[in-house]
Amino acid sequence: MEKDKLSTESIIKQAAMEVFLKDGFDGARMQKIADLAGVNKAMLHYYFSSKDVMFEKIFAEAMSDLVPHIEKIMNMDMPLIEKLKAFVRIHVKQQIENPKLAAFCFNEMGKNPERVLSQMEALEPMQRTLKLFFAQYDNEVKAGKLVDYSPMHLFTFIQGLIDYYFISKPFFESYLCPNHAELSTDFEENLPDQICKFLENALTIK
Amino acid sequence: MEKDKLSTESIIKQAAMEVFLKDGFDGARMQKIADLAGVNKAMLHYYFSSKDVMFEKIFAEAMSDLVPHIEKIMNMDMPLIEKLKAFVRIHVKQQIENPKLAAFCFNEMGKNPERVLSQMEALEPMQRTLKLFFAQYDNEVKAGKLVDYSPMHLFTFIQGLIDYYFISKPFFESYLCPNHAELSTDFEENLPDQICKFLENALTIK
DNA sequence: GTCTATATATGGATAGAC
């Protein structure tokens, strides 16, 4: 029933994803994508008209991968801290599977905001979720359950606890921790627990 | 006494820093650097032999800017939490002055580790400091003063609290928070206090 | 749909006058 052969288009897309994530827009070479996909360079232009168009598609996909099912979690009926823990786990898992995602997205946004601004509908759920987060946080702070921070700062901190390790991974690997390669699996496995513990201590009132 | 005119070399260096930090190695154009410095393209090759050599110099400087006086702090006689607070303040201040530093360094390390690995002596103090940090943390945990985390995770968390906002700034600015520009000064001013509070709650045993 | 061959542009680098 299913097609055993992936379509050429999807093979190219996958190769493009890999190369763009590793090299960025400026560093990516159409030839490299073609080689990786096992097709000719001209094929890339047949399926995607230009490097720019191709990149937009890839970037949009990367963004939607980066913003996972947070809205679903946020709409459940739970204490905020439990939602945050679920958020941490799902997000870390996502990034273990695809460690370059966050760095890639932030970076390309910084380099060329215009190229990227078009494909931003993916983020609407995130904005809505953010409002829900602020509302619930405000409630639970007033109820004396959570420590009172500036909500926007807190949001940044949570994201940072999750993303930062993956963004700084090249640094760990190439220099700070030369034997990091062997340790990284272990480190990444324990990351969600450590973040949750850290978050809980920082947030809950004892 | 001082020379009113900066040397051409230092003007070029400054322009190169600006362009490399904004565009990255792959996106940077020698022509753009020359224009910004107000000199001819050929001058860049006169002072720095090639784009690669130029980049190495700039990167080394960026790295040494990013790793400030942490060793001095770490060698003082203070409870760890006080050292961390001092570390937060100095580091945030540094990044407010030069917000692209962290993203630039991590990014280039990820893209091309080899190009960058040569100029890494700047980081030796950081490795030493890291050991001191681990030792003192271990002591104070055993003394029942601090919460027990995995030291390496904790280190990552602290760095993340400081750096992440600046790395993700393009994201805030272009999308998540459209009016971020007017709010950012305020946000950045309060950042050290919020981080310190967060850290203290997460770390100290009450 | 897929390939080869080629057009066109651009960017890093150099030669050489002043």
Add this chain to the structure above:
DNA sequence: GTCTATCCATATATAGAC
């Protein structure tokens, strides 16, 4: 030390055969 002019390699993109 600084400029102009130019070389040469490389990258995107297209034309056109199969």
